[in-house]
Amino acid sequence: MALSSTLSRLNLIPRPWLPYTVTTLRALKLKPHKPQLLRPKWAPLTLSSFSVSAQIHRPQDDNLVVLGIETSCDDTAAAVVRSSGDILSQVVSSQADLLVRYGGVAPKMAEEAHSQVIDQVVQEALNQANVSETDLSAVAVTIGPGLSLCLRVGVQKARKTAGSFNLPIIGVHHMEAHALVARLVERELQFPFMALLISGGHNLLILAQGLGQYIQLGTSIDDAIGEAYDKTAKWLGLDMRRSGGPAIEELAQEGDAESIKFSIPMKQHKDCNFSYAGLKTQVRLAIESKNIQDRRSRADIAASFQRVAVLHLEERCQRAIQWALKIEPSIKHLVVSGGVASNQYVRARLDQVVKKNSLQLVCPPPSLCTDNGVMVAWTGIEHFRMGRFDPPPPAVESEDFVYDLRPRWPLGEEYAEGRSEARSLRKARIHPSLTSIIQASLQQQH
Ligand code: KG4
Ligand code: ZN
Numbered sequence: 001m002a003l004s005s006t007l008s009r010l011n012l013i014p015r016p017w018l019p020y021t022v023t024t025l026r027a028l029k030l031k032p033h034k035p036q037l038l039r040p041k042w043a044p045l046t047l048s049s050f051s052v053s054a055q056i057h058r059p060q061d062d063n064l065v066v067l068g069i070e071t072s073c074d075d076t077a078a079a080v081v082r083s084s085g086d087i088l089s090q091v092v093s094s095q096a097d098l099l100v101r102y103g104g105v106a107p108k109m110a111e112e113a114h115s116q117v118i119d120q121v122v123q124e125a126l127n128q129a130n131v132s133e134t135d136l137s138a139v140a141v142t143i144g145p146g147l148s149l150c151l152r153v154g155v156q157k158a159r160k161t162a163g164s165f166n167l168p169i170i171g172v173h174h175m176e177a178h179a180l181v182a183r184l185v186e187r188e189l190q191f192p193f194m195a196l197l198i199s200g201g202h203n204l205l206i207l208a209q210g211l212g213q214y215i216q217l218g219t220s221i222d223d224a225i226g227e228a229y230d231k232t233a234k235w236l237g238l239d240m241r242r243s244g245g246p247a248i249e250e251l252a253q254e255g256d257a258e259s260i261k262f263s264i265p266m267k268q269h270k271d272c273n274f275s276y277a278g279l280k281t282q283v284r285l286a287i288e289s290k291n292i293q294d295r296r297s298r299a300d301i302a303a304s305f306q307r308v309a310v311l312h313l314e315e316r317c318q319r320a321i322q323w324a325l326k327i328e329p330s331i332k333h334l335v336v337s338g339g340v341a342s343n344q345y346v347r348a349r350l351d352q353v354v355k356k357n358s359l360q361l362v363c364p365p366p367s368l369c370t371d372n373g374v375m376v377a378w379t380g381i382e383h384f385r386m387g388r389f390d391p392p393p394p395a396v397e398s399e400d401f402v403y404d405l406r407p408r409w410p411l412g413e414e415y416a417e418g419r420s421e422a423r424s425l426r427k428a429r430i431h432p433s434l435t436s437i438i439q440a441s442l443q444q445q446h
Pocket of ligand 2 (some may be wrong): 199339371
């Protein structure tokens, strides 16, 4: 479909994605607010009223087809998704063999692996969807957070495709995509909602007030939970081919979760931040001090680790729900997404916390919890409908073009009550948050 006809049908004009100036950002002091500003003045949507609702996000008459590309970590993924919510294709090429060899993600190796398969993965996604590039309405791609070397491979491919076929391009925040894919799965899921995002690189508790508008209730001050699963699996000598998480989950079923008394992280910090570095050390010491030759003792460690790792999540979620309900009493859902959310034990335990608070748990299916292109395409669709995208790049990129990659990119501003002393030890972050950028661009239009 031609770009101009797509745009005119949606009554949108191209708009540089996430423009901001340092001055406007500095002037910004994010306060919890109602999401009433999402329709930019310059992009009058044809819909009659503006509020963040299913009508706005899923008009019956649009038929966008978006290609999503994801290369932020160790999976090379692409998918084609329709704005109606139909997933036309989903392709993931994982770097399992590299993970086994290095016991983690080595950026240079991961970059090479992405480069080797990216063309094939994208082509396969188009083939499976039975579309060609000319049928696409836009290309969405993860621009951060993640490993720069890896992000670059996806962004390069996205720009090449978009440039050759005159398609707009949407830069996507990886963690926002983990959260928003829940809206593709669960049609009833409206803003505001809460999300716990648990992956290999991040633990995040957020309050999603609107598209691109997030309050960060808690984050990881050191290692994320997925990293702890992966290292525990590696030290126990488990098969890492499907990553460490599934191996621990499986083995833990045979173990006694009470057999080793690991202590719950950050008990003394009454906030919603996470820390898994200490638990990792506890597990390593336990493994070093025990005979782990027999399967039973390995299973006991796996089960004991998993119990405490998840208790930490439960405790933080319970507190975060109280905080979130103070800000937005209408919240009904907690989304749990990211690779670790494919774990059945994690889901069952969090379901209890959520039910106790009379909320509902929304967990995407495992294939949409781990890194995938569908979540990127879908998030692209959500932003595209709001007029947030870049115009098509030139067919031939200039040699000195600098890619907009955001390896350290917070999703939202920290909730004041959630600021912990432990957090202040972290290094300064690099990129302004997605939420502050969107707010700055909206303010500029007024
Ligand atoms: O979201 P994701 O695919 O990639 C990142 O953005 O990091 O998450 C990957 C993480 C890995 O640490 C992996 O071990 C973990 O998710 N994971 C699991 C399970 N499946 C994947 N952790 C626990 N149980 C699982 N079943
Ligand atoms: Zn992820």
